Amino acid sequence: xEPKARILVVDDEEIVRISCERILGPLGxxxxxxxxxxxxxxxxxxxxxxxxxxxLKMPHMDGMEVMAEIRKREPDxxxxxxxxxxxxxxxxxAIKMGAYNYIEKPFSPEVLITAVREALGExx
Amino acid sequence: MVKFRKxxxxxxxxxxxxxxxxxxxxSLLLGYFFITYERKVMIKNMINYAVSSTELIKxxxxxxxxxxxxxxxxxxxxxxSAEKSINFVRVYNxxxxxxxxxxxxxxxxxxxxxxxxxxxxxxxxxxxxxxxxDDKILRYAVxxxxxxxxxxxQCHYHEKDKKVLxxxxxxxxxxxxxxxxxxxxxxxLLLIGLFVFGIxxxxxxxxxxxxxxxxxxxxxxxxxxxxxxxxAPIEIKTRDEMxxxxxxxxxxxxxxxxxxxxxxxxxxxxxxEVKKKTNEIMRAQEELLNAEKLASLGRMAAxxxxxxxxxxTGVVTFAHLMKSRTSPEDKQSQEDLQxxxxxxxxxxxxxxxxxxxxxxxxxxxxxxxxxDLLDNTIxxxxxxxxxxxxRFDIRLAPSLPLILADPNQLQQVFLNLIINAxxxxxxxxxxxxxxxxLRTDADVLEIEITDNGPGxxxxxxxxxxxxxxxxxxxxxxxxxxxxxxxxxxxxxGGDIIVKSAPGQGASLFIRIPAQRKKTExxx
Numbered sequence: 001x002e003p004k005a006r007i008l009v010v011d012d013e014e015i016v017r018i019s020c021e022r023i024l025g026p027l028g029x030x031x032x033x034x035x036x037x038x039x040x041x042x043x044x045x046x047x048x049x050x051x052x053x054x055x056l057k058m059p060h061m062d063g064m065e066v067m068a069e070i071r072k073r074e075p076d077x078x079x080x081x082x083x084x085x086x087x088x089x090x091x092x093x094a095i096k097m098g099a100y101n102y103i104e105k106p107f108s109p110e111v112l113i114t115a116v117r118e119a120l121g122e123x124x
Numbered sequence: 125m126v127k128f129r130k131x132x133x134x135x136x137x138x139x140x141x142x143x144x145x146x147x148x149x150x151s152l153l154l155g156y157f158f159i160t161y162e163r164k165v166m167i168k169n170m171i172n173y174a175v176s177s178t179e180l181i182k183x184x185x186x187x188x189x190x191x192x193x194x195x196x197x198x199x200x201x202x203x204x205s206a207e208k209s210i211n212f213v214r215v216y217n218x219x220x221x222x223x224x225x226x227x228x229x230x231x232x233x234x235x236x237x238x239x240x241x242x243x244x245x246x247x248x249x250x251x252x253x254x255x256x257x258d259d260k261i262l263r264y265a266v267x268x269x270x271x272x273x274x275x276x277x278q279c280h281y282h283e284k285d286k287k288v289l290x291x292x293x294x295x296x297x298x299x300x301x302x303x304x305x306x307x308x309x310x311x312x313l314l315l316i317g318l319f320v321f322g323i324x325x326x327x328x329x330x331x332x333x334x335x336x337x338x339x340x341x342x343x344x345x346x347x348x349x350x351x352x353x354x355x356a357p358i359e360i361k362t363r364d365e366m367x368x369x370x371x372x373x374x375x376x377x378x379x380x381x382x383x384x385x386x387x388x389x390x391x392x393x394x395x396x397e398v399k400k401k402t403n404e405i406m407r408a409q410e411e412l413l414n415a416e417k418l419a420s421l422g423r424m425a426a427x428x429x430x431x432x433x434x435x436x437t438g439v440v441t442f443a444h445l446m447k448s449r450t451s452p453e454d455k456q457s458q459e460d461l462q463x464x465x466x467x468x469x470x471x472x473x474x475x476x477x478x479x480x481x482x483x484x485x486x487x488x489x490x491x492x493x494x495x496d497l498l499d500n501t502i503x504x505x506x507x508x509x510x511x512x513x514x515r516f517d518i519r520l521a522p523s524l525p526l527i528l529a530d531p532n533q534l535q536q537v538f539l540n541l542i543i544n545a546x547x548x549x550x551x552x553x554x555x556x557x558x559x560x561x562l563r564t565d566a567d568v569l570e571i572e573i574t575d576n577g578p579g580x581x582x583x584x585x586x587x588x589x590x591x592x593x594x595x596x597x598x599x600x601x602x603x604x605x606x607x608x609x610x611x612x613x614x615x616x617g618g619d620i621i622v623k624s625a626p627g628q629g630a631s632l633f634i635r636i637p638a639q640r641k642k643t644e645x646x647x
Contacts, residue, residue: 015438022445057430084433084475105433106440106472108465 004028005050005120010040010066011082012058016105020053023109024116037061041069049077051119053103056083056090064097071098078119082107135339136331144324151316159309166301173209174264178294180204181213182266185224185292189268197224211261211295215268216241218288245291265293338366345373354381414589415614429475436475439468491526491639492534494559494569501538502557510543510551519558525638527569533612540605541573541632548630549577567638568618574631580624588622 007029009020017033024031032049034040038060040052052070056063067079081094084105091102100119103111181204188197197215205213205226215224220234220241236244245267268290338360345358354377360370447461498520505511545555553576562568580588589610613620618636 011434013434013437016434019437019441023441084430084437106436106438106468108440108469109444 004030006030006032006048007051007053007116008040008043008049009033010037010052010054010058010063011035012055016055016082020112023112027113029116037063037066040066041073044070044074044077048074051078051080051116053080053082053116056081056094064094067094067097067099080115080119134336136328136336139331140324140327143327144320147320147323148316151319155309155312155316159305159312162308163305166305167298170262170296170298170301171264174262174294174296177210177296178264178266178292181294182268182292185215194224198228201226209296209300211297213295214293216291216293218290223290241291244293245288262296262298263293264296265291267291334362334364334366338362338370342366342370342373345370345377349377349380354384411614415611432475433472436468436472440465443468488530488532489528490531492529492531493524494527494534494571494636495520495524497531497535498538498557498559498571501535501542505539505542505546510546513552514546514549515554517554517556519556521559521561524559524561524569525567527616527636527638529616529636530612534616537609537612537634538571538573540609541634544605545573545575545577545630549575553577561638562635568635569638571634571636572631573634574629576629579626579628580622580630581626585622585624589620 004027007020007024009017009031011017011020011033012035014035017035021031021033032043034043035058037054037058040054043049044052052066054063054066058066063081063083067081070077070079078100079098080101080103081091081099082103082105083090094102101115103115181201184200184204185197188194188200201213201215201224204210210226212230213224213226214222214230217223220236220238222230222233222235225231234241244265267288270286270289341358341360345356348356357374357377358370360367443461443464447458447465450457450461452458498518502516502518506516542555542557549555556572556574558572558574560570560572562570589607610620613634613636616636618634621633621635622630623633624630
């Protein structure tokens with residue numbers, strides 16, 4: 001089995017970060033977490049990530065800005081927006097700006113896993 | 125019956141008093157002049173009578189004197205003085221001694237002093253008349269002159285050069301004249317009184333007919349007007365000033381009546397207009413309050429939603445993790461954990477519902493076909509499990525005008541209402557969906573969604589659009605679907621109307637303004 005992808009979770013809520021770790025970790029993914037957009041970009045400068053899961057509303061830097069920066073620096077990295085403040089308009093905007101997918105909180109483990117696998121091209 | 129003024133303060137009273145007074149004064153003056161004149165005439169007549177009577181007496185005793193028959197003279201005098209109007213007759217000799225008298229006791233007396241007697245004789249040519257006012261006697265003295273027959277007669281002798289032979293004095297009672305004058309005075313005063321009284325009565329009648337009666341009628345008419353009775357005109361048919369006044373007054377009353385009617389009409393229409401506007405304002409205020417309530421609820425919900433979704437993620441995730449760790453044989457634990465997951469998801473649905481309120485901005489208005497949108501929505505739900513026992517009766521009117529709307533929002537409304545209908549029927553029955561154009565001021569599209577469920581109880585019809593109001597069992601509905609739908613339709617300039625009777629299902633009518641012309645693109 002080839003080494004699993006590296007995933008970065010950006011969310012100011014600890015419970016969300018832990019949830020993602022606890023769902024994705026056991027599946028063999030290498031999961032890093034950070035509560036802050038700026039720290040996320042710092043981490044990405046140090047190591048390469050295949051997928052970033054980011055919240056939209058965060059202190060210092062919101063999800064859209066984080067995504068824009070990632071798209072600039074790491075065009076290959078996929079971004080999934082995870083938010084509790086969901087409207088169709090925001091979702092459409094996120095997809096237009098280059099997000100791979102869009103997940104609404106609260107999500108069930110299946111929804112998250114499916115979205116991650118799709119983004120990493122592991123379906124089937 | 126009209127009441128007349130009877131005091132002297134009335135116009136008629138004043139007129140009668142004035143005219144009466146003037147007539148009384150005038151008549152009294154006339155009467156006075158008349159009586160005075162009559163008195164003068166009578167006195168003159170009496171003097172004439174005295175003069176002619178004395179002359180007659182003189183002639184009567186003339187023969188006796190010529191013949192010197194003293195007895196005849198005395199008898200003549202007695203005879204003449206028997207006349208009632210003659211008071212006395214005296215004949216004096218030149219030295220003033222009474223020689224013949226109607227009253228024989230006076231014979232030989234000298235009632236005048238010699239000087240006065242001489243004056244009496246000399247004054248013959250001027251007046252010879254003395255009247256005594258006190259004893260009401262008119263005296264007349266006439267001298268007896270020496271004539272040729274006297275000094276030629278044989279009986280006695282008088283010197284030829286003697287001029288005056290004596291004096292004849294007669295007195296006449298004026299009481300008769302006084303009596304007549306008194307009678308005339310009384311008659312004149314009586315006539316004046318009768319005249320003044322008659323004129324006053326005549327004036328009273330005239331004034332009553334031409335002044336008091338019309339004035340009383342006018343007064344009564346004015347009082348009626350003051351009381352608001354505008355239907356009884358004043359009946360004065362004369363062609364004088366009073367008639368003119370009454371005519372003018374009547375036409376004024378007619379005008380007044382017309383103005384009052386106009387005013388009443390205006391007041392009525394104004395009241396109706398005010399009532400209508402008040403209702404509109406109340407309705408608008410109610411809607412504004414409702415909208416404001418929804419908006420503030422939405423703002424609060426949006427804030428809370430973001431905060432709650434993250435912890436709910438934790439709840440769902442860890443329940444799932446725990447469930448996957450629990451042995452499948454431990455059915456109780458599996459079920460318990462599923463309850464946690466389901467309830468967390470329910471919380472999430474409630475939050476989603478609340479978020480619907482905050483979607484004010486970001487409306488994407490496009491021209492859409494309501495029929496197409498309904499078709500899409502129905503095909504979305506038709507295959508869901510809860511619609512397996514529901515038949516759709518679709519009656520969409522062809523060639524409807526397009527509407528300007530946000531398709532996502534409107535689809536949410538249709539979904540909410542269709543799901544509500546299914547829930548109301550316990551997922552078994554017929555849902556009728558129809559569309560039509562309402563021809564009112566502006567063309568309005570109406571979408572009707574009707575179920576044949578138990579209907580909405582009467583006391584709840586007014587509340588179904590309130591947030592969190594639900595008739596569904598606990599856990600089944602959030603009570604937000606209809607209020608969110610209401611908010612969306614309102615934001616499209618439309619309305620939702622409910623009609624329901626218990627036992628006969630419920631109908632919801634969504635009304636949205638249609639685009640009048642297709643070329644009328646929104647700005």
